[in-house]
Ligand code: PEP
C-alpha cells in the first residue's frame with residue numbers, strides 16, 4: 076500500500092484514477108532478403124505507407140493546436156527526401172525488405188537525434204520513433220491500440236508514449252499519465268500541458284511495476300505517483316483535488332485582469348517564449364507582454380544561420396501579435412549547452428564559462444549585425460525591445476550600442492523604418508553584472524534577471540548537475556541579496572527590473588519577489604494567471620517588510636521554510 080515512485084514533472088496537477096497499462100503491439104521485423112525483381116514493389120509499399128500516414132495527418136478535423144503542430148512536425152519529417160531516400164537505398168542496394176529498411180532507417184535517425192547535445196532536438200528522436208511505429212503498423216496491416224477508447228478515470232502508464240498516442244488521448248477518459256522514458260520538453264509533455272492533465276516522465280521502470288487496474292494518484296506538483304494508496308491518502312488527495320479545481324476556476328477569471336497590488340503597485344506579468352506557438356499560448360494565458368523571447372531556437376531549428384529576412388518575418392509577426400504590449404527579444408544566446416549543427420564551436424573545458432552569447436556575437440559581428448538589423452526593422456511594427464545576454468563588461472554593452480547606432484544611421488540613409496525610441500536592456504546573469512549594476516544602469520533601459528544562470532554563477536553550482544542539485548537554490552540568501560541589489564540600483568536610476576529566469580515562474584516565490592521590488596515577472600505561459608492572482612491579492616508594502624526580514628536569514632532552507640509558512 077502507498078507505494079511511491081518519483082519521476083520528472085511533465086505537467087502539473089493532481090489526479091486520482093485507475094491504472095491502464097498501455098503496451099505497444101510487438102512488431103517482429105522480417106529479416107529475409109528480397110529478390111531483385113521485388114525492389115519496385117517494396118519501394119512502392121513504403122511509399123504508400125508514407126502517403127497513407129500523410130493523408131491521415133492532413134485530416135485535422137477536431138484536432139487542437141498542439142495536435143496540429145505534431146501532425147505538421149511529422150509531415151515535415153516524412154516529406155524530408157533524405158528519409159525516403161535512405162529507406163529506398165537500403166531496398167535497392169542492399170536488397171532489404173521494406174520493413175527492415177524502415178526499421179534500420181528509423182533506428183539511425185533516432186540515434187543521430189539522441190546524440191545532439193540539445194534537449195529540444197534530442198526529444199525529436201521520439202517523433203522519429205513515432206513515425207516508425209505508425210509506418211510499420213501500416214506495412215504490417217496492424218491496427219494500433221487506440222487510447223481514445225479506454226475507460227473514464229484512467230491513468231495511463233506505459234514504457235513510452237509517442238506524440239500520436241498522447242494526441243489520441245481523450246481528456247474525458249485519461250486523467251493523467253506516466254512513462255518510463257521521455258523528458259520535459261518532449262512533444263508528449265507538451266501535449267499533457269495543453270490537455271492540462273498531470274503527467275510524469277522519465278520514471279525508469281514504472282511500467283514494469285504495475286499490472287493495470289490498480290488505484291493510483293499522480294501528484295504532478297511533487298513529481299510522484301502513489302500506487303494503491305491508503306484511504307487516508309486518498310482522502311488527503313481528494314481535498315487537494317477539490318482545491319485544485321476551485322483554483323482553476325478562479326484563475327480563468329484572473330487571467331485578463333491587470334496585475335495591481337492592493338496598495339496600487341502595477342506589475343507586468345509577461346511570458347517566456349521560444350517561438351510563435353509559445354506566443355499564442357502566452358496570449359491565451361493573458362500575458363501582459365513577453366519578457367524573454369529566446370531566439371536561439373530559430374537558429375537551432377535551421378540548417379544555416381537564419382538570414383535577416385527570415386528573422387525579420389518571425390520578429391515582425393511576434394511584434395504584431397502583441398500590438399502595444401512589450402516584446403523583449405533576446406539576442407542570440409548560443410554556446411554553453413546549446414550548439415548549432417552548422418557552426419563549429421571550439422572545444423572547451425568549461426563551455427558554460429566559454430565562447431557563448433554576447434561573447435560569440437561580438438567576436439562574429441557579421442552574425443550579430445544580421446540579427447540586430449532584423450530586430451531593428453521589426454521594431455517599426457510594435458513595442459519591441461532588445462535584450463543582451465551574459466554581459467559582464469560595460470564595454471560589451473557599449474559596443475552593442477555602437478553597432479545598433481550604425482545600423483540606425485544606415486537605415487536613416489536608406490529610408491528604412493524603425494522605432495526611434497527602441498529600448499535596449501541587458502540580462503543580469505553574472506555576479507559581475509550584479510556588482511556593476513550601478514554603472515550598467517546608466518547605459519541600459521532595463522535589467523532582466525536571469526536567475527537560471529545567475530544562481531549557477533553566484534553559487535558556483537552547475538545548473539544541470541544532478542549530484543549537486545540540492546545546492547542549486549534560488550532561495551539562497553546570496554542570490555536573493557544579488558536580486559535585491561540589482562532592483563534597488565535600477566530604481567535609484569528611475570528604471571525598472573524584470574526577471575526571466577525560472578524563479579519568476581515559481582509561484583511560491585511570487586510574494587517574496589514582489590517584496591524585493593520586482594517590476595516585471597516573465598514566466599512560463601501556464602504560470603501567468605497564478606502569478607497574477609497572487610499579485611492582485613498582495614500588498615506590496617507588507618511584502619517588502621517580510622522580504623527585508625527574510626534577507627537577514629542565513630540559509631536557503633530557513634528562507635524556504637519561512638516563505639512556505641508566509642504563503
Ligand atoms: C537565465 O539564465 O535565467 C535565462 C533566462 O537564460 P537561459 O535559461 O536561456 O540560459
Ligand code: MG
Pocket residue numbers: 464504525527528
Ligand atoms: Mg541564461
